[in-house]
Amino acid sequence: RKEVEQDPGPFNVPEGATVAFNCTYSNSASQSFFWYRQDCRKEPKLLMSVYSSGNEDGRFTAQLNRASQYISLLIRDSKLSDSATYLCVVNQGGKKLVFGTGTRLLVSP
């Protein structure tokens, strides 16, 4: 079983739609959780951290369920510029980052 699992997609949505991505992780000792965004042929960049109480940053909302070992990202009012790959990332014990395969999002006009 992979340490971090994501649906690779692609998710094709129209502009203005709401879309949600899910991610599960296998190591119950994982301590920190993140969503990174990666544009085509570019390096990953931090989108947002994921806190136990859930957190929101503009149109983006992240949730963590430790009991189910599940992380989610919700994007409201999708923009064309949101088209990218979204990587679920788990930090194990303050050391290495473990990445999921990424979920590809395509927002169309």
Place this chain on the structure above:
Amino acid sequence: DTGVSQDPRHKITKRGQNVTFRCDPISEHNRLYWYRQTLGQGPEFLTYFQNEAQLEKSRLLSDRFSAERPKGSFSTLEIQRTEQGDSAMYLCASSLASGGFAEAFFGQGTRLTVV
């Protein structure tokens, strides 16, 4: 530019040759990571350094791979006797961590093609 810098950006090599990549992290960042990414996959962890100490190395890393971070500043990743399966994007990241996790900043990567 004060971000993470990687050199070269692209490398084409013949099978069996050795290659070396360099990463210059953001100054004062004490952690440095190497990842490998192939098309359609997320970055795979290779190794990481805390200052000059190599603290963890993935089992994915065969004996042909070696990484160093002398003096805790820049790092090099060497691949000996390259194989076609080594073709990938090699990403370096750095962070300033004291105890817990801090945001990791990635370089633009070195794209390796083994022919």
